[in-house]
Every structure is written in structure tokens, then in C-alpha cells.
Amino acid sequence: MKQEQGNGAVLYIRVSTEEQAKEPMNLGKQEKQCRDLCKQMGVPVVKMFVGSGESARSVDRMEFQRMLA
Numbered sequence: 001m002k003q004e005q006g007n008g009a010v011l012y013i014r015v016s017t018e019e020q021a022k023e024p025m026n027l028g029k030q031e032k033q034c035r036d037l038c039k040q041m042g043v044p045v046v047k048m049f050v051g052s053g054e055s056a057r058s059v060d061r062m063e064f065q066r067m068l069a
Contacts, residue, residue, distance in 0.1 A: 014051030
């Protein structure tokens with residue numbers, strides 16, 4: 001299968017605990033910073049993946065694997 005290459009960014013944001021979700025780098029703040037950077041660089045966001053409650057210690061995170069696929 002041949003994949004088409006396009007211009008754009010794929011965002012992956014995550015927190016692993018409810019505590020982190022309430023801290024300064026919560027999902028909303030992460031998304032805003034990523035989108036702001038993409039806008040500043042003139043790169044459209046083509047897709048976003050949100051890993052809520054997933055530990056970074058494993059690559060078996062569902063949203064991370066969806067992003068890689």
C-alpha cells in the first residue's frame with residue numbers, strides 16, 4: 001500500500017493521570033500550544049490524537065498506535 005505524502009502536522013497530546021489533567025499542561029493547554037506553533041509556522045493541523053490516561057512508559061498506548069498507523 002502506498003501512502004500519499006502531504007503537508008500538515010499530526011498532533012499527539014496526552015496526560016497520564018487525572019492530576020496532570022488539572023495542572024498547567026493539561027490537554028487544552030497542550031492543544032493550544034501545538035496549534036499556535038503550527039499556525040506560526042504556517043503548517044495546517046491535519047489530525048489530532050489525544051492520549052488521556054495513558055502512561056508514557058509503554059508504546060502500547062491506543063491513541064499512539066492509531067497515530068503511527
